[in-house]
Amino acid sequence: DAGITQSPRYKITETGRQVTLMCHQTWSHSYMFWYRQDLGHGLRLIYYSAAADITDKGEVPDGYVVSRSKTENFPLTLESATRSQTSVYFCASSSSDRGTYEQYFGPGTRLTVT
Amino acid sequence: RKEVEQDPGPFNVPEGATVAFNCTYSNSASQSFFWYRQDCRKEPKLLMSVYSSGNEDGRFTAQLNRASQYISLLIRDSKLSDSATYLCVVNVEDTDKLIFGTGTRLQVFP
Numbered sequence: 001d002a003g004i005t006q007s008p009r010y011k012i013t014e015t016g017r018q019v020t021l022m023c024h025q026t027w028s029h030s031y032m033f034w035y036r037q038d039l040g041h042g043l044r045l046i047y048y049s050a051a052a053d054i055t056d057k058g059e060v061p062d063g064y065v066v067s068r069s070k071t072e073n074f075p076l077t078l079e080s081a082t083r084s085q086t087s088v089y090f091c092a093s094s095s096s097d098r099g100t101y102e103q104y105f106g107p108g109t110r111l112t113v114t
Numbered sequence: 115r116k117e118v119e120q121d122p123g124p125f126n127v128p129e130g131a132t133v134a135f136n137c138t139y140s141n142s143a144s145q146s147f148f149w150y151r152q153d154c155r156k157e158p159k160l161l162m163s164v165y166s167s168g169n170e171d172g173r174f175t176a177q178l179n180r181a182s183q184y185i186s187l188l189i190r191d192s193k194l195s196d197s198a199t200y201l202c203v204v205n206v207e208d209t210d211k212l213i214f215g216t217g218t219r220l221q222v223f224p
Contacts, residue, residue, distance in 0.1 A: 031210045042201070042216035043158070050210070058211070090157055094210055101146040101205045103212060105157035 003027065006091050006106040014114055019078045021109045023091030031094045032074040033103060034058075034066065036087040043090065049074055050096075081113045117141060118215040120202050126221045131192045135218045137185045137202030146205040147178055149187050151198045152217065158201055161187075192222045 004025040013019050023032065034046040035058075045058030047066040055066050063085060065077045078085055088110050092103040120137045127133045139147075147164035162169065164176040164185050175188040185202055202215040 033211075035214075040216070043214040045211060048211065088155075096210050100163065101210050101212065102148060102160055102163060104160065108157050 004091060004093055004104055004106040006089075006109050008109060009107065010110045012112045012114060013081050015081060015083060017081050019081050019111065021076045021078075021089055021091075021111070023074045023076070023106055025072055025074075025091075025093045025106075027093060027095065027104075028071060029093035029095045029104075030071070031096055031103075032068065033092040033094075034064070034074070034076045035090045035092065036060065036085075037090060037108075038087050046076065046089075078111075081111075083113050085111065086113045087111060116215075117213045118202055118204050120215040120218045122216060122218060124219040124221050126223060127192050128223055129192055129194060131222075132188065132190045133192055133220065134189075135187045135200055135202075135220075137187075137215055137218075139183050139185070139202075139204045139213075141204070141207060142180075142183060143207040144204045145208060147176075147185050148203040148212075149174075149176055149185075150201040150203055150214070152201055153198050158214075161200070189220075192220075194222050194224065196220060197222045 007022045033048040035043045049055045049068045090108045091106040094103040149161040150158040151161045152158045164178045168177045173190045177186045199217040199219045201217045
């Protein structure tokens with residue numbers, strides 16, 4: 001039972017490069033989310049998706065792009081990485097079937113932009 | 115005003131102690147409430163949902179006060195393994211989006 005996985009777990013990249021973080025879930029949850037976590041800010045929502053081909057902006061979407069062609073995958077792309085995007089990125093999913101809104105998180109990707 | 119506010123702590127307590135955390139939220143239209151636990155450098159994990167009637171899971175008790183817009187978590191008989199950051203979480207009105215507090219750090223010592 002894989003649940004929700006993220007790759008890579010660690011990534012170092014240079015300013016200006018494009019980086020894609022992968023997220024995969026095996027629960028067939030309809031909703032998926034991307035957060036970043038920084039000291040002093042807690043978890044902040046970047047983008048979310050209610051279903052395949054449906055995505056929407058969260059609190060901090062600038063500099064990020066998402067897509068969701070399949071229910072189980074929700075990649076996050078940094079089009080031109082900046083140092084301010086150094087952070088820990090968490091993917092999460094939830095099933096809205098029960099209307100309880102609880103989310104389950106992947107292990108995170110630790111990204112450093114030099 | 116932050117949408118979800120928590121005392122950052124740290125709360126340093128001895129094993130066996132009872133400790134309580136509170137959290138306030140600003141949106142009276144929020145419908146779902148949770149406590150998540152986050153260990154250092156790990157992902158947040160759902161600890162328990164919080165219901166209006168209050169709910170208990172072993173040593174953990176959660177309470178919701180809608181009138182005052184606060185949520186509490188009580189941990190009895192603290193264990194060393196309870197050391198973590200506890201995140202208060204509230205949904206955004208009638209949506210699947212969640213707002214996370216910045217967390218309260220608990221350190222249990224022998």
